[in-house]
Each structure stands twice: as structure tokens, then as C-alpha cells.
Amino acid sequence: MPEYLVKENALADFFRELTQDRRLLTPQGQGENCRLEETDPSKVSLEYTNTHKSPKECFFPQTEKLLAFSKEADKPHPNEYRDLGDKAVATVIFGLRPCDARGLCVADKVFQNDRFTDPYWKGKYEKTLKIGLACLNPSPQCFCAAMGGSPFGEAGLDVLAYPRDKGLGLKTLTEAGEALIKTTKAEPGDLKSEIADLEKKAIEAQGPIDHFVAINERKIMELYKAPHWPTTAEPCLGCGVCTFFCPTCHCFDIQDEANERGGIRMRNWDTCMSALFTQHGSGHNPRPSKTERIRQRFMHKLKYIPIKQDGVRGCTGCGRCVVMCPANIDIRSVAALMAQTQAS
Amino acid sequence: MSEFEPKVVAFFCNWCTYGAADLAGVSRLDYPPNFRVVRLPCTGRLNPKFIMEAFKRGADGVWVSGCHPGDCHYIAGNYYARRKFILLHTLLESIGVDPNRLRFSWISSAEANKFQAMARDVIEHVKACGPNLTFRKAELQLDLPEVA
Amino acid sequence: MSNLDTLTQKIREKAKSLLEGGQADVVIGYRTGTVPLMAAPFFARTPQDCDQLVWSSFARLNLANYLPGRTEKVALVAKGCDARNAVGQVAENQYPKDKLFILGVPCSGQVDAAKVAAKEPRPIQTSEETDDSIKLTGPGYSTDLKKEDVLRRNCLTCAHRTPTLANELVGPEVPSLPTDDFSDLTALLAKSSEERLTYFKDLIKDCLRCYACRNACPLCYCPVCFVDETRPQWLGKSTDPMDTMTFHLLRGLHCAGRCTACGACETACPVNIKVREFNRVLDKTVKENWSYEPGLAWDQKPPLTVYQPNDPADFIK
Numbered sequence: 060m061p062e063y064l065v066k067e068n069a070l071a072d073f074f075r076e077l078t079q080d081r082r083l084l085t086p087q088g089q090g091e092n093c094r095l096e097e098t099d100p101s102k103v104s105l106e107y108t109n110t111h112k113s114p115k116e117c118f119f120p121q122t123e124k125l126l127a128f129s130k131e132a133d134k135p136h137p138n139e140y141r142d143l144g145d146k147a148v149a150t151v152i153f154g155l156r157p158c159d160a161r162g163l164c165v166a167d168k169v170f171q172n173d174r175f176t177d178p179y180w181k182g183k184y185e186k187t188l189k190i191g192l193a194c195l196n197p198s199p200q201c202f203c204a205a206m207g208g209s210p211f212g213e214a215g216l217d218v219l220a221y222p223r224d225k226g227l228g229l230k231t232l233t234e235a236g237e238a239l240i241k242t243t244k245a246e247p248g249d250l251k252s253e254i255a256d257l258e259k260k261a262i263e264a265q266g267p268i269d270h271f272v273a274i275n276e277r278k279i280m281e282l283y284k285a286p287h288w289p290t291t292a293e294p295c296l297g298c299g300v301c302t303f304f305c306p307t308c309h310c311f312d313i314q315d316e317a318n319e320r321g322g323i324r325m326r327n328w329d330t331c332m333s334a335l336f337t338q339h340g341s342g343h344n345p346r347p348s349k350t351e352r353i354r355q356r357f358m359h360k361l362k363y364i365p366i367k368q369d370g371v372r373g374c375t376g377c378g379r380c381v382v383m384c385p386a387n388i389d390i391r392s393v394a395a396l397m398a399q400t401q402a403s
Numbered sequence: 404m405s406e407f408e409p410k411v412v413a414f415f416c417n418w419c420t421y422g423a424a425d426l427a428g429v430s431r432l433d434y435p436p437n438f439r440v441v442r443l444p445c446t447g448r449l450n451p452k453f454i455m456e457a458f459k460r461g462a463d464g465v466w467v468s469g470c471h472p473g474d475c476h477y478i479a480g481n482y483y484a485r486r487k488f489i490l491l492h493t494l495l496e497s498i499g500v501d502p503n504r505l506r507f508s509w510i511s512s513a514e515a516n517k518f519q520a521m522a523r524d525v526i527e528h529v530k531a532c533g534p535n536l537t538f539r540k541a542e543l544q545l546d547l548p549e550v551a
Numbered sequence: 552m553s554n555l556d557t558l559t560q561k562i563r564e565k566a567k568s569l570l571e572g573g574q575a576d577v578v579i580g581y582r583t584g585t586v587p588l589m590a591a592p593f594f595a596r597t598p599q600d601c602d603q604l605v606w607s608s609f610a611r612l613n614l615a616n617y618l619p620g621r622t623e624k625v626a627l628v629a630k631g632c633d634a635r636n637a638v639g640q641v642a643e644n645q646y647p648k649d650k651l652f653i654l655g656v657p658c659s660g661q662v663d664a665a666k667v668a669a670k671e672p673r674p675i676q677t678s679e680e681t682d683d684s685i686k687l688t689g690p691g692y693s694t695d696l697k698k699e700d701v702l703r704r705n706c707l708t709c710a711h712r713t714p715t716l717a718n719e720l721v722g723p724e725v726p727s728l729p730t731d732d733f734s735d736l737t738a739l740l741a742k743s744s745e746e747r748l749t750y751f752k753d754l755i756k757d758c759l760r761c762y763a764c765r766n767a768c769p770l771c772y773c774p775v776c777f778v779d780e781t782r783p784q785w786l787g788k789s790t791d792p793m794d795t796m797t798f799h800l801l802r803g804l805h806c807a808g809r810c811t812a813c814g815a816c817e818t819a820c821p822v823n824i825k826v827r828e829f830n831r832v833l834d835k836t837v838k839e840n841w842s843y844e845p846g847l848a849w850d851q852k853p854p855l856t857v858y859q860p861n862d863p864a865d866f867i868k
Contacts, residue, residue, distance in 0.1 A: 090668055091823055108674060111822075121759065122789040127545040134547070144548050196690055199676040200586055264690075294592040296616070298763035300821045314788045321545045327788045330761070335779050385612060385767055385819035387584045387591035451804050452777060452785050455797045472860065482858035485867065490807050490855075492866055493836045494800060494829070497740055499748025507867040521868065537748055540793040 060231040063245035067225040074100035076243040081149035086110045105222050108198050109156045113306035118183045121328045129321040147182040153190045157212030158203045158377040160191050162306025164215035168368050169309050193221040203376035205268050210261035273398040274361050285400040292353035294386040299330030301380035307373045331355050357393050409463035409529040411438040416446050418476040420468035422512030430515050434522035447480030451491050461539045464504040464529035471509040500538050503528040554682045558606040561721035566601040569626045579614050580604045580628030587678035588664045608662045611818040619645040619772040630658035632813035634714035635846025636769040642851050655717025657725040660706035665823050667701050705814035733835045757822040758795045764826045767819035770806045803829030808837040808854035809845050
């Protein structure tokens with residue numbers, strides 16, 4: 060797929076052209092306030108580290124209504140749960156960081172695979188084109204390269220952009236992405252070697268990289284029975300911050316709410332850090348303490364997901380949980396402990 | 404337009420106010436019908452979450468009534484309850500709930516007349532506040548497609 | 552040697568001797584965090600572990616939170632607030648007094664990471680502190696912040712910076728500050744009820760219901776929290792604003808009179824909600840009515856577990 064250039068003075072036009080028949084979401088605000096918002100094409104910013112929350116909420120909101128029923132007898136199908144229809148709108152997201160785009164890929168394989176298709180995720184995912192913005196200066200808490208990604212990673216994106224002379228360099232990655240860029244006045248250009256150089260520099264900026272390869276070589280039960288789990292879990296407060304901010308965490312809980320007029324069925328983000336997550340109706344809990352819960356989280360990210368998804372890890376190195384965990388349980392330290400696990 | 408008729412959830416102690424309501428009834432003392440009574444064994448049993456649940460579900464007002472200090476069937480239940488009320492009352496008022504929506508009273512089972520007056524007063528105050536639109540859970544939006 | 556280094560040294564020495572002497576099975580303290588501006592809770596069980604213990608101005612959690620349910624003998628590295636909460640837990644029968652050793656650290660206040668981020672929005676690579684400043688470095692820059700400009704707001708009104716009931720202090724007492732006079736609340740409470748309701752609704756509009764505030768709180772040790780109860784289910788699981796409001800109000804009420812203003816809840820909040828605002832309304836009431844301060848005596852009864860026949864209640868008709 061070819062590369063394109065957008066000059067500084069053509070940026071506003073470029074974003075206007077992108078949004079001819081779709082809405083534009085871009086990161087707006089700084090730090091804690093940085094979030095994906097519907098953006099006027101003239102107000103796109105390239106100056107941000109990353110969105111505070113991961114972009115999964117665009118496709119998998121914290122609370123999502125799935126079905127509803129009415130008790131009113133004169134309405135069609137009273138007292139029957141009905142689908143609410145696909146309300147997804149055509150969207151282009153500009154400015155996804157490659158780690159987050161890769162996170163969406165991991166979640167996508169959970170919501171759409173050869174066994175299941177989740178219509179709620181699918182509707183939004185298929186109607187969204189994703190333009191990434193590569194990281195020229197990764198943040199000190201970033202470690203995408205250690206997790207098999209790259210500041211110029213392409214997974215999950217239709218187009219990869221990077222800041223270039225106050226304009227943009229673009230590399231199209233899918234046919235849809237190519238078609239989208241073709242609708243704009245972006246000029247073709249050969250940027251292959253420039254991208255390779257910038258990527259090398261950005262990876263080097265993440266310092267010496269441990270890929271924790273030994274985790275891949277250890278067997279599940281070797282890692283599972285490793286002696287470090289109780290001490291790793293000991294500081295854990297059991298809040299859900301790591302899971303709520305994680306770009307790949309996708310667990311949810313189905314809940315009904317009803318009154319005398321009707322009711323809805325919705326799904327809400329759930330968190331494996333909560334004891335309630337695995338509490339059985341009988342009262343039995345297969346993950347009774349935070350040791351089991353912490354082990355589940357890290358085993359899932361670093362072992363179970365790679366097994367199911369051809370080696371792709373469930374952690375993309377975005378660094379959100381590392382920065383936000385109140386007790387400083389750092390997935391890099393846990394990965395290092397897992398990598399040191401002895402073979403049995 | 405018909406006058407606004409509020410819904411008030413009333414939590415009454417079994418040993419006093421509940422009896423006062425009964426006495427008011429058999430004495431043919433009329434009082435407004437706007438409240439739904441939940442009978443408690445003692446106001447000490449009142450968990451603040453009951454009050455929140457009432458408001459959450461759209462109650463326009465909440466009325467809690469128990470035994471006069473010193474009269475508790477369980478010696479001191481209402482004394483403990485009183486401390487809870489002080490905090491709850493201050494908290495709700497401070498965060499912007501109209502204090503007229505929340506009433507606490509002591510009514511013994513002999514005070515049918517006080518019960519009648521208090522019931523009228525509670526409803527009058529809640530009426531003056533108007534419907535509770537801001538301190539409740541939003542109506543469920545079913546968003547069902549028009550044609551199925 | 553800076554005061555912080557001296558404290559670290561003393562903590563390590565004392566921790567070692569407590570473990571070696573069998574007075575403690577575990578020392579709960581802090582070690583240097585893996586990210587800037589962070590000290591991580593650390594559980595030292597061997598004398599060698601003790602060399603990792605540190606004292607810093609990033610020790611924002613409340614370590615008394617780790618006491619309930621523990622069977623080991625604990626030596627707790629405690630700031631003024633942590634120590635008061637540990638005393639509170641003994642008073643509430645959550646941990647036996649004879650197993651507890653409070654290793655008190657006179658505390659000059661803890662740094663608010665959000666305040667630092669507001670002053671230095673660039674990515675931070677390292678943070679190094681001296682007794683009164685923090686040196687931050689990041690890609691292509693280095694800057695110094697005065698510690699007093701970035702302390703957490705609860706640390707600015709701390710009347711018990713030196714632990715009141717410690718078994719041993721590791722450093723000289725720190726002068727306490729004038730206590731919270733709730734002057735900002737007085738101004739807020741003077742506003743109309745609509746304005747106040749809007750203020751409190753806005754305060755929690757970003758709440759994710761991750762319950763980090765609850766879990767970071769040493770007072771929240773219920774085996775099943777009311778938000779997790781399912782029969783009946785008191786709280787919806789969606790992000791409905793009224794459900795969220797109910798959580799914050801009831802959380803506040805449950806902590807009323809027991810809160811030491813340690814600020815762990817606000818530290819843990821990933822979206823920087825001033826969750827303590829609810830507690831402060833209640834603390835103000837508790838103080839005005841019963842002049843009660845938690846954690847100052849081993850046998851102190853929390854104000855909701857006792858009563859006075861003449862408790863002030865003019866609002867009850």
C-alpha cells in the first residue's frame with residue numbers, strides 16, 4: 060500500500076474531506092481530560108500523549124443497552140424482549156495510538172470470531188475507519204515494543220499517520236483506508252525509508268527492551284503454580300481501575316432493569332478484580348481471594364490470550380494500568396516474574 | 404390542570420407512629436392519602452439506603468417517624484437512629500435536596516391528632532416542592548423501534 | 552543526609568529488629584515505585600526485604616487498609632492518618648491491639664500527583680525528592696517543584712501529622728497544621744439548593760464505579776459492600792448518575808465520624824474526583840455536634856455507635 064503527504068496548509072481541508080459522509084472522532088484535551096470526541100475538522104490536535112481512557116468505549120461502552128420490552132398492551136410485542144436495531148453511524152477515528160489500535164484487534168477477536176459474532180460490537184466496528192497516529196516520542200511509561208508492538212504499529216488500523224513538518228505523513232494499510240485517502244487531496248509520496256528510520260528511533264527511545272519471551276516458553280501450569288502470586292497480589296486493593304482502563308479488557312455483566320412500564324437488558328463493564336465477578340449462585344467462589352484474581356488477570360493477558368490469538372498478547376504496552384494502579388502493581392514487573400518462572 | 408399529588412414514602416415504627424395512624428383511622432380523623440407506609444420494628448432499623456431507594460425510584464418525599472426519645476420499645480433504638488438522622492438530614496440538605504422533601508418526627512401511638520396534623524403538614528410541604536425531577540433515577544428509556 | 556533518608560534508615564533498622572526479635576511477622580511499609588511520584592505498598596517478611604523499605608512524599612495510600620482479616624503480627628509503617636486508622640480498626644475489632652506495632656512516621660505531607668501534572672504537563676520520566684522540593688525529569692527537560700505547592704489538599708489541613716498513638720516514632724515530631732475549618736464548604740453551603748445539587752452531580756459525573764475509593768479506604772472492610780449486594784440489589788450496575796450518587800452518599804455515611812481525612816480515596820480515584828467532599832460535609836457535622844475526632848484513643852467509640860439523651864435534633868418534629 061502506498062504513502063501520502065499532507066502539507067501543513069492542507070490539513071484542515073484534509074480532515075474536512077475525510078468527514079464528507081462520516082463523523083470524525085479525535086483526541087481532544089490534555090492529560091486526564093484527553094478523550095475521543097466528535098471534532099470539528101478545523102480543530103484536530105496532534106499534540107497529545109494518549110487518551111485517558113482507552114478507545115474501546117467507542118465500540119464497547121461501559122453501559123450498553125441491548126434489548127428492551129414494553130408492558131403496554133397496545134404496542135407491538137408486549138412483554139417481549141426486542142432488539143433495538145443497529146444505530147451505529149459511519150465514523151472515522153483519527154489519532155488512535157498504535158497500542159490502542161492493537162488492543163482493539165485483541166478485543167475484536169473476542170467479539171467476532173468463527174464461533175461468535177457480537178452484533179453490538181460488529182455494527183460499530185465495521186462502520187468505523189481507524190487512522191492511527193504513530194508515536195515519535197513514546198511516553199516514559201510506554202512499553203509497546205516489549206509486548207510485541209511498535210510505536211509505528213499497524214495492527215487494527217486502516218491508515219497510519221505520523222506528524223511530518225507540521226503536516227502529516229500517511230501510510231494506507233487496508234483497501235478501505237486507501238479508498239478513504241483517495242477521496243482527499245493528500246499527495247502521493249515515497250516515505251518508506253523515512254518511516255523505517257522514525258520507527259527505529261521511537262523504539263530505541265523505549266530503552267533496553269525485555270520481551271519476556273520466557274513466558275511464551277513456559278507451560279500454563281508452570282506459570283499458574285509459580286510461587287510469586289501471593290506476594291504479587293498482596294498490595295492489590297481489588298479495585299477495577301486496571302481493567303476499566305485496559306484497551307483489551309472486554310468482560311461484561313448482563314443486567315436487567317425494569318419497572319411497571321417495561322424494561323431493558325444492558326451490559327456493563329465488569330472486572331475480574333472483583334470477587335463478585337466469579338461468585339456463583341450457590342455462594343461458591345472459584346476465585347475466592349485476590350491472589351487468584353490477580354493471577355487470572357496476568358495469566359489472561361500474557362498467557363491465555365496469546366494461546367488463543369496466535370501469540371498476540373493481551374497487553375499492548377499502553378501503560379495505563381501501570382500509571383493508574385493505586386498500589387503500583389506494574390505489569391512489567393509481573394511479566395518479569397512470570398518470565399523467571401522455573402520449568403518443572 | 405389538576406393539582407400535583409405527591410407520592411411520599413413513610414417509614415413508621417411499629418410501636419408508635421404506626422399505631423397513631425391506626426388510632427387516627429378509627430377516630431375518623433382524615434388525613435391526605437399521599438403516603439405509602441413501610442412498617443419498621445423500630446426507627447433504629449432504618450438504613451439510609453431505604454431512603455435513597457425511595458428517592459431513586461421517584462418518591463417526591465420521605466417521612467420517617469418513630470417513638471419519642473425515652474420511649475423506645477427496645478430501650479435506645481431511636482437514640483441511635485437520631486444520630487443517623489442528624490447526619491443523613493445534613494448530608495441530603497447539603498448536597499441540594501430540598502429539606503421539605505424529608506421529614507423526621509416523633510409521634511407516640513396515643514397522638515392521633517399529632518399524626519393527622521403532621522401528615523397534612525408533610526404533604527403540604529412536599530406539594531410546595533413540586534414533583535421530584537432532580538433527585539431520582541431517570542425514567543427507563545426503552546427506545547423500542549416503532550415498527551417491529 | 553536528608554530527613555527523608557534518615558527516616559528511611561530508621562524504618563529499615565527498626566523493621567529488621569522487629570522481624571528478628573519476633574515482635575512482627577510482617578512489616579507493612581513502602582518501597583520505591585516503578586513509576587515516578589509513586590511509592591508502592593510493600594510487605595517485608597525477612598530482614599533482607601527490609602532494605603527495600605523507603606520513606607517518601609509519595610506514600611499516599613493508607614496502609615491500615617491492609618490490617619483487617621490478617622492473622623500475622625504486623626508492624627505498620629504509619630503516617631499520622633494511617634496510625635489513627637489503625638487505632639480505629641483496633642477500636643472496631645478489626646485487628647487485635649496486641650498483634651499491632653505502629654511504627655510511626657512524622658509526616659510532612661504527601662504529594663498530589665494531579666497537582667504535579669497540572670504544574671508539569673509534560674511526560675515525567677523520573678522524580679527525585681529532597682526534603683522540600685521534587686526534581687522532575689522527562690524527555691529533554693528537568694524541572695524543580697516546591698513540595699509545599701503540590702501537597703494533597705487533605706495534607707494542608709492535617710492536625711495530626713505526627714502519629715498520636717505510635718509504639719515508636721522513627722523521627723522527631725512534625726508541627727501540626729491548623730485543622731480543616733471547612734471554610735470552602737461554608738461558602739458552598741451558602742449557595743442555593745439547585746446550585747449545590749448541580750455541584751455535587753458534576754463532581755461525580757466522570758465516576759466509573761470502579762470502587763477504587765472504597766477499596767483504598769481503611770474504613771471499608773465490610774465482607775459484602777452494599778453496592779455488591781444482590782438480594783436485594785440496592786444499586787443498578789450501569790453508570791446511571793443517581794445510582795452513582797447513591798453510592799457516594801452511602802459511602803460517605805458509612806464513613807461518617809470514622810474518616811481521618813487520609814485522602815487515600817482521592818489518591819486512588821483514576822478520574823480525580825474529589826470524593827472526600829461528601830465525607831467532609833459529614834465530618835463537619837460530626838465535629839460540630841459531637842466534637843469527635845477518630846483514632847485518638849484505643850477504646851474510642853465511633854459516634855454512630857453511641858448516643859447522648861440530649862443529642863441536638865431540632866429538625867425532628
